[in-house]
Amino acid sequence: MQRYFVSEEKLVLDQVTIDNGDYHHIKNVMRMKTGDRVYVCMMNKKTYIAAITSFTDKEVILRIVEEVEDIVEMPVDITVAQGIIRREKTEEVIKRITELGATKYQPVIMERSIIKISEKENRRNERYQLIAKEASEQSHRTRITEINNCIRFDELLKLRVKYDLCLYAYEESGRKNCSTLKEEIKKFTGKSILVLVGPEGGISPKEVSLLEEHGFIAIGLGPRILRTETAPLYIMSAISYEIELGEKNEN
């Protein structure tokens, strides 16, 4: 069954309206008829099965049939923050971490980012959001990974208070005898985690000091050097493995 993401104001009592691209998709691509059913995912809220009751020129009208239990979302909110990297790499990261269940992607302007940010970059957000939407649909998620606008590094530091745990992936972790992702995830009991991954050039010593001062914890991701676009996939996969996979056919 097809799934469509719908914003909250489109649901009135038990009636949902779908317009724009999804209207076109239902009517002309899928050629659905009155009575056909789809999944309707309210943005970051509940998911329903809904049946088509009618079509107008611009909208499909559906009626909610039943609520669906959400079993595909991670039980913990994970925000991947990353120093700004090239557009193609950003798109790749967004696609993969969406499949892997991330809640948010937060680009950060960092000292060693090769890409200098301009107003144009934030206009790309629309495209990034679309990639996240498609990846969410493809992986049968009931939420779409939120793509935030770029923020400055000092704004990132202030986010510390909004999360139960803030981590940063640190290449020199082996030398500095710091914690590992495993150690932090195993003892974690909260609801929200932010993990920062540096840009291609890594995190600068000055940024490391600031992160430490603000209560971000350095973690290692194993003995090999991971590219900046691979580290988020490692983190998301490992967290899913730790908290989502059962050990005795629970899954």
Add this chain to the structure above:
Amino acid sequence: MQRYFVSEEKLVLDQVTIDNGDYHHIKNVMRMKTGDRVYVCMMNKKTYIAAITSFTDKEVILRIVEEVEDIVEMPVDITVAQGIIRREKTEEVIKRITELGATKYQPVIMERSIIKISEKENRRNERYQLIAKEASEQSHRTRITEINNCIRFDELLKLRVKYDLCLYAYEESGRKNCSTLKEEIKKFTGKSILVLVGPEGGISPKEVSLLEEHGFIAIGLGPRILRTETAPLYIMSAISYEIELGEKNEN
């Protein structure tokens, strides 16, 4: 320090010769001189620090200074087998799983592969091998992920006896109440694992029966549907997390 992968016959007593592309790289790109040191990784064997003793027209001659302890390779050999997928996706998978420490990549001709294999495909192997070499260097590995030629599905089944454990990622795992990657990895005590991931269209019911008959174990990778090019990254990251990351600053 730069690292170069060298085949075994290039090491005679304590002397190593480097030619072709790496010769050019040492001499003209890095502009190294006599006395400069590099890492020399013998293909899938030991790693040494070696010092340049002289240059000829076509070769650099080096002398081994000391052996280096290998701490970057996974303690378990992991082969990722995958139904044949499009070239760009294959390249992406090879790049990422090399960074993540895979030993081998084994493409398999499967029922639902969209791509039909031709002789040309195996000629791509040279290009794939180069991608693996570059990714190995970039992630500071001491081994290069081996890229095998495509094999038929019945040949894959025969590989069972060569591995301590053979798994396949199964989308319907939730419904069939089967094992999870976690369950299998936690109880694993052997040396080598093969994990099969289907092509875009998935693994056919007939293939599933054959896999089961031959002792391949179905595993789930969590509640979301992962693309065929994402599943290998999940598997490699999760295995690394389980067996490589320490919990009490061991790492």
